[in-house]
Amino acid sequence: MAGVATQxxxxxxxxxxxxxxxxxxxxxxxxxxRLPHGTVATPVFMPVGTQATMKGITTEQLDALGCxxxxxxxxxxxxxxxxELIQKANGLHGFMNWPHNLLTDSGGFxxxxxxxxxxxxxxxxxxxxxxxxxxxxxxxxxxxxxxxxLGSDIIMxxxxxxxxxxxxxxxxxxxYRSIRWLDRCIAAHQRPDKQNLFAIIQGxxxxxxxxTCLEEMTKRDVPGFAIGGLSGGESKSQFWRMVALxxxxxxxxxxxxxxGVGYATDLVVCVALGCDMxxxxxxTRTARFGSALVPTGNLQLRKKVFEKDFGPINPECTCPTCQxxxxxxxxxxxxxxxxxxxxxxxxxxxxYQLQLMSAVRTSIVEKRFPDFVRDFMGTMYGDPTLxxxxxxxxxxxxxxxxx
Amino acid sequence: MKxxxxxxxxxxxxxxxKNLGKTRDHTMDIPGCLLYTKTGCAPHLTHHTLRNIHGxxxxxxxxxxxxxxxxxxxxxxxxxxxxFIGMPESLLYCSLHDPVSPCPAGxxxxxxxxxxxxxxxxxxxxxxxxxxxQALQPDWFQCLSDGEVSCKExxxxxxxxxxxxxxxLFLDNCLRLQEESEVLQKSVIIGVIEGGxxxxxRLRSARETAKRPVGGFLLDGFQGxxxxxxxxxxxxxxxxxxxxxxxxxLISGIGRPDEVxxxxxxxxxxxxxxxxxxxTERGGALTFSxxxxxxxxxxxxxxxxxxxEIKCVDxxxxxxxxxxxxxxxSFEINLKEKMYQEDFNPLVRGCSCYCCKNHxxxxxxxxxxxxxxxxxxxxxxxxxxxxxxxxxxxxxxxKHDKLAQLKELIHRQAS
Numbered sequence: 001m002a003g004v005a006t007q008x009x010x011x012x013x014x015x016x017x018x019x020x021x022x023x024x025x026x027x028x029x030x031x032x033x034r035l036p037h038g039t040v041a042t043p044v045f046m047p048v049g050t051q052a053t054m055k056g057i058t059t060e061q062l063d064a065l066g067c068x069x070x071x072x073x074x075x076x077x078x079x080x081x082x083x084e085l086i087q088k089a090n091g092l093h094g095f096m097n098w099p100h101n102l103l104t105d106s107g108g109f110x111x112x113x114x115x116x117x118x119x120x121x122x123x124x125x126x127x128x129x130x131x132x133x134x135x136x137x138x139x140x141x142x143x144x145x146x147x148x149x150l151g152s153d154i155i156m157x158x159x160x161x162x163x164x165x166x167x168x169x170x171x172x173x174x175x176y177r178s179i180r181w182l183d184r185c186i187a188a189h190q191r192p193d194k195q196n197l198f199a200i201i202q203g204x205x206x207x208x209x210x211x212t213c214l215e216e217m218t219k220r221d222v223p224g225f226a227i228g229g230l231s232g233g234e235s236k237s238q239f240w241r242m243v244a245l246x247x248x249x250x251x252x253x254x255x256x257x258x259x260g261v262g263y264a265t266d267l268v269v270c271v272a273l274g275c276d277m278x279x280x281x282x283x284t285r286t287a288r289f290g291s292a293l294v295p296t297g298n299l300q301l302r303k304k305v306f307e308k309d310f311g312p313i314n315p316e317c318t319c320p321t322c323q324x325x326x327x328x329x330x331x332x333x334x335x336x337x338x339x340x341x342x343x344x345x346x347x348x349x350x351x352y353q354l355q356l357m358s359a360v361r362t363s364i365v366e367k368r369f370p371d372f373v374r375d376f377m378g379t380m381y382g383d384p385t386l387x388x389x390x391x392x393x394x395x396x397x398x399x400x401x402x403x
Numbered sequence: 404m405k406x407x408x409x410x411x412x413x414x415x416x417x418x419x420x421k422n423l424g425k426t427r428d429h430t431m432d433i434p435g436c437l438l439y440t441k442t443g444c445a446p447h448l449t450h451h452t453l454r455n456i457h458g459x460x461x462x463x464x465x466x467x468x469x470x471x472x473x474x475x476x477x478x479x480x481x482x483x484x485x486x487f488i489g490m491p492e493s494l495l496y497c498s499l500h501d502p503v504s505p506c507p508a509g510x511x512x513x514x515x516x517x518x519x520x521x522x523x524x525x526x527x528x529x530x531x532x533x534x535x536x537q538a539l540q541p542d543w544f545q546c547l548s549d550g551e552v553s554c555k556e557x558x559x560x561x562x563x564x565x566x567x568x569x570x571x572l573f574l575d576n577c578l579r580l581q582e583e584s585e586v587l588q589k590s591v592i593i594g595v596i597e598g599g600x601x602x603x604x605r606l607r608s609a610r611e612t613a614k615r616p617v618g619g620f621l622l623d624g625f626q627g628x629x630x631x632x633x634x635x636x637x638x639x640x641x642x643x644x645x646x647x648x649x650x651x652x653l654i655s656g657i658g659r660p661d662e663v664x665x666x667x668x669x670x671x672x673x674x675x676x677x678x679x680x681x682x683t684e685r686g687g688a689l690t691f692s693x694x695x696x697x698x699x700x701x702x703x704x705x706x707x708x709x710x711x712e713i714k715c716v717d718x719x720x721x722x723x724x725x726x727x728x729x730x731x732x733s734f735e736i737n738l739k740e741k742m743y744q745e746d747f748n749p750l751v752r753g754c755s756c757y758c759c760k761n762h763x764x765x766x767x768x769x770x771x772x773x774x775x776x777x778x779x780x781x782x783x784x785x786x787x788x789x790x791x792x793x794x795x796x797x798x799x800x801x802k803h804d805k806l807a808q809l810k811e812l813i814h815r816q817a818s
Contacts, residue, residue, distance in 0.1 A: 052769065056776035059761070061451055081769045085745060089765060097761045308479050324450050324489045328480070329443075332473055336442035336521055339776055343449050 013221040016196055017042075017255045017276070023369040026398035027247055027274030030364040033069075033255060035153040036194055037093065037101040040068045042255065042276040043360055045267065045353040046103060047284055051076050052086075052096040055284055056343040057350075059098045065319065065351050066358075068100045069153070071279050074146050075107035075138070079129055083149035091151030102152040103279070106143045106185075108159045108200070108228075109260075120160060122177065140184035144197070148190050156226060157185040159200040164234035171204035174229075178202045179216045186220060198257060200228035201246055205238045214249040224255040227275070231260030236390035240269065244397055247274030264293070264356055265387075268376050269394050271360055272369070283353050287345035290334045293352040295379045299327065301345070306331040319351030370400045377402055404591065404618065406433075406649050410801070414640075414668045417801040420651055423461070424494050424542050425589055431461050433651065433672040434663075434801075436794050437496055438463040438787075439680055443470060443488030445787070446680050447779040450489060455757040456784055458791035462494035464675055465541065466501040468518040471525040474535045483540035496593070497536065497544040502626070502656045502677045511549045513569060529576040537586050545621050547573040548595035553624035553656075563599040567608045570597045574615055591618030593653065596642055599624055605638050609645035619651040622671065626656020636665060643670030660691060660734055660793055661817040664810055667797065674794075679786035686771045687735035688750040688764075688782055689789040691816045693796040695808040733818035738782075743768040756788035757781075 021030040033040040047054060047062070048071045054062050062070065072092055077083070081095075089095035092102055107125070110118070119126045124139030140158040147155040158181050160174035182199050189197050199217045203210035217225065227246045230239050243258060250256050255276045261267060262280020270278070283293060290302040292313045299306065299313060309327040321330075321344045333341035363372035373395060377387040385403035392402055404427075408418035416433060423429040438445060438460050445453050445463075453459065470477075470484060477484055485491050499518055500506050510517035510524065517526045527535065532547045549569040552558045558566075574594055581587040594617035598605035612620065622642060625635050643652055651672045657663060658678025666674070682689055731737055736750075749759035750767065758767075758781040770778035800809040 051773045051775055052766075053775045053777040056447070056780055058452060058757070058777070058780065060455070060757070061449075064451070076773075080773055081744070081765075085765065088745065089747060089763070095766060095769075097766075308476055310480060320449065320451050326487070328476060329487055329489065332476070333442055333444055336469060338441040338444050339447050339779055340444045340449055342776065343447070343452075343780065347449065347451075 013192070013223045014196065015253060016223050017253060019253070021365045021367070023272075023364055024367070025370050026272040026395070026400050028271050028360075028364050028369050029252075029274065029276060030361045031255070031276060033277075035069070035101045035196070037099065037153050038068060040101060041358075041361055043267075043271045043357050043364075044069060044277050045262065045357045046071050046277065046279040047350050047353070048073075048279055048281045049096075050281075051080070052092060054350075055288065055346055056339060057346050059096065061320075061347060062098075062350070063100065065347065066354050067350065069103060070098070070101075072096075072102055072104045072150065072152060073107070073110075074104050074143055074150070075110040075127070077104075077150060078107065078138070078146045079131065079136070083146045087149040087151075091149070093151060101154070102150075103154040104147050104150055104152040104156065105259075106147070106156040106158040106200075107138050108143075108156070108161045122180075124158070140181040141188040144185050144188040144190075148195065151191075152195060154196045154198055154224070155189075156198050157182045157200055159202055159228055161202070161229060162204060164205055164230055164232035164238075166204065171206060172209055175202045175204070175209050175213050179213065182217060182220060182222075186222070196223040198222060198224040198226050200226040200259070201250075202229045203242075204229055205234055205242060207241070207245055210242055210245055211249065214246060218249065218251060222254075224257060225250050226257040226259050228259050230258070231280075236388065237393070240273065240390055240394035240397075243270055243275065244273050244394065250274075262353070264295075264353075265377075265380060265391055267353075267356065268360060268373055269391050271364075272373060272395055272398050272400055274398075283349040284346055287349040288342045290341070290345065292330075292345055293349045295376075297380065301327060301330050302334045303331075313348055314352075317348065317351060317355065319348050319355075321345070321348040321351075373400055374402055406651055408648065412801055412804065412806055414670055415797075415801055415806060416648075416667075416670060416672055417798060418672075429461055429494050431494070431673075432798055434667045434674075434794060434797050435672070436460055436674040436676045436790070438493075439502075439676040440465055440488075441469055441501070443484060443490070445783070446683070447776075447783045452757075452780060452784060456788045456791070457755065458788065458795060460676070460791065462496055462542070462673075463490060465495055465497045465539070466518075467497055467499050467527075467535065467545075468501045468504070468506075468520050468525075470497070470539065471518055471527070471535055472520050472522060474538055477538035478534075480538075484538075485540070495539075495541040495543070496653075497539060497541040498621075498655065498675075499545050499548065499550070500655075502658075502675050503681060506551075508551050511551050511566075511569065513572075516547050516549065516573070529573055530580065533577055533580040533584070533587060536590060537584060540586060541590055543591045543593050543618060545593050546570075546577050546595050546617070548597060548621075548623060549573070550595070550597060550623045552597065552599040553626060558599050560601060560604075563597075563601045563604050566597045566599065567604050567611075570595050570608065571611050574612065574617070578615060578617075593617060593619045593621050595621045595623050596646075597623055598638075598642075600635065600638065602638060602641060605642050606645060609642045613646055617650070619653060620646055622652060622654040625654060625666075629659070629662065632657070632662050632665070636669060639666065639669045639671070646670070659732060659817075660693070660813050663793075664797070664813055676787065676790055679790040680783065682732075682735050683779060683782040683786050685731060685737070686739045686778065686782070687731060687737050687786075688767070689735050689786050690751050691734035691793075692812060693793045693809065695796065695800055695805055695812050733816055738764060738767045739771050740768075750785050751789065754785065754789065756785045758785040 143158040257277035746764040
């Protein structure tokens with residue numbers, strides 16, 4: 001039954017975000033998320049472990065890297081191994097033996113990424129399973145029910161997601177439907193004391209639609225808000241404007257989770273725009289293609305140029321891969337059939353992302369975030385003025401000038 | 404280096420090899436095994452995950468097939484393969500071939516032997532071979548040898564004789580080149596016993612190789628399926644009888660627990676650990692018991708759920724997985740099977756490995772069904788630890804005169 005949030009829920013959502021410092025120029029904030037499985041420092045990058053595993057690295061390795069929150073995916077886990085089994089295993093935490101926090105996406109994004117297998121109606125999303133052809137209906141209620149069984153610390157509403165390249169009435173339809181689905185998720189949520197349900201702001205690249213969505217969703221007293229529907233095929237210029245619009249209308253005392261953002265430059269800019277949480281498959285996926293992330297971009301370690309390069313990926317990096325191994329060895333290992341090569345790079349890339357966020361956070365706390373941004377852009381692009389236009393514009397909009 | 408035998412029981416040699424390595428302060432226990440690696444790295448494992456395993460052997464096996472191509476790189480690196488691969492503390496043994504990948508026949512000549520890498524064939528004359536070893540600087544290395552007889556069905560006596568002649572010639576040439584190189588003198592050459600299935604040639608190879616100043620012996624050409632080993636066991640005994648007591652005997656291509664015991668009884672000291680890797684690659688977990696102290700009922704309790712497994716294990720399935728055309732053995736369980744979907748027990752109850760302490764059969768099943776990389780990591784950790792534990796139990800059994808019990812236990816579990 002669609003409708004406005006009830007009086008009861010307006011008062012009941014926990015305040016999970018504690019602000020520790022704010023940049024006096026930009027909208028950057030440093031904070032702490034108080035979650036059932038421990039505190040998480042923000043801004044935070046959350047690696048994606050879709051099917052109850054962080055690809056080839058163990059939970060011990062992930063913990064040792066300092067990760068305190070990572071992602072699982074409701075769509076995938078809902079199919080295999082299924083919520084009943086995971087519940088028997090003491091939730092997703094128990095099943096994968098992860099002692100820290102988990103965030104589960106609702107399955108909404110798969111509507112876009114697996115669009116040939118899905119059909120959206122007011123009821124929910126009908127998926128055809130790629131594994132056995134069977135059909136499932138993922139409704140807001142079903143998504144929340146699965147996430148309740150998974151037991152993740154943060155759960156996401158089921159949203160009606162359209163690709164950011166879509167225009168026309170479908171965008172508006174999806175935005176209003178997402179609001180109705182948010183209310184259905186709130187009503188269906190059985191464990192608000194143990195799991196924090198986040199809303200997801202939609203509206204595509206249309207400022208008016210975004211603004212409407214923001215106005216409506218912020219009336220619902222959920223513990224946090226995500227900015228969705230971006231990080232697809234849209235231009236960066238449109239992207240940052242929608243992010244900035246969203247953060248300007250979202251409450252300050254609640255976390256802002258920008259979904260699907262993971263490139264280093266994007267992370268830094270979007271922190272400046274006021275975002276606290278990020279997730280992306282990019283660092284872990286690119287690792288499995290032999291690409292190591294560094295402050296100047298990335299190293300394609302399979303290339304011959306690294307054959308005799310006996311230094312580590314990054315001499316400043318404290319990760320186990322950089323402590324022990326050279327680019328030359330990783331190059332040789334990447335050309336073998338030993339999967340360890342991929343794991344070495346996964347460890348490093350996650351470390352890179354986490355170390356980056358940590359450095360960003362420290363600079364905010366120490367009141368030198370704008371200088372940090374300038375140094376970062378200088379290292380990445382050779383000179384702060386060579387930073388891409390969209391990033392320069394975005395930073396300028398919140399008072400940070402480069403060069 | 405010095406091999407001291409503590410005792411010899413029923414042909415099994417229990418002892419230690421001391422003063423190993425460049426610093427001469429490493430020790431290895433025998434009987435024992437070497438850590439199997441692919442391109443200088445334990446399969447699926449980073450330093451961190453390898454470190455989680457208890458009982459990792461002091462010596463790792465490298466394969467020339469995976470490292471020959473690094474010749475130029477290592478020459479420029481100068482500091483040896485141990486440091487290059489991030490294992491500066493480990494003892495290293497370099498074999499010619501990878502025991503898991505069969506080598507195509509027809510590529511040994513009077514002057515050269517070829518190894519097969521991921522990129523293709525690398526042909527090595529004696530001088531190229533020794534140049535590569537000079538760049539690698541392993542502690543031990545298998546001498547260049549003609550082992551092709553084991554790749555062929557029913558090799559002729561002439562071919563067998565040639566394999567012995569060639570191997571001796573390669574050995575003499577390698578020894579000569581070693582004398583001329585200070586770097587190479589820091590490595591120990593392992594002489595290779597060839598001779599196929601011809602007793603006369605086996606004896607000749609053993610006697611002649613033993614005359615040379617090698618540091619140890621590799622018994623080549625005994626690998627195959629379980630039936631071929633049975634017929635070769637007699638040859639094996641005769642060969643080791645010809646070898647000096649104070650030098651280690653390695654064997655290649657033997658990994659099944661029952662076969663390991665049979666070879667130890669015939670004077671073999673060191674084995675490879677590719678077998679746990681093969682089990683891993685087919686989604687299996689080693690579960691065989693080597694706890695000869697337990698009575699049979701307790702053993703069954705410990706291997707929780709084994710009743711159904713014993714029934715399933717009676718069906719031997721052929722699986723083709725990335726070149727490991729191996730059959731499932733009775734020493735393992737196949738975690739891909741649906742019965743493990745909701746099994747929240749560890750792989751082996753009482754196992755202290757990282758996988759068993761942290762994860763369940765159900766989780767491993769899920770990882771295998773979803774093709775996740777972590778499956779290989781966790782299974783490799785368990786399978787290595789289990790296998791190293793088996794070798795530990797062999798040494799303990801020999802120490803306490805309980806070999807018969809261990810043997811009986813293992814053979815009861817062999818299908």
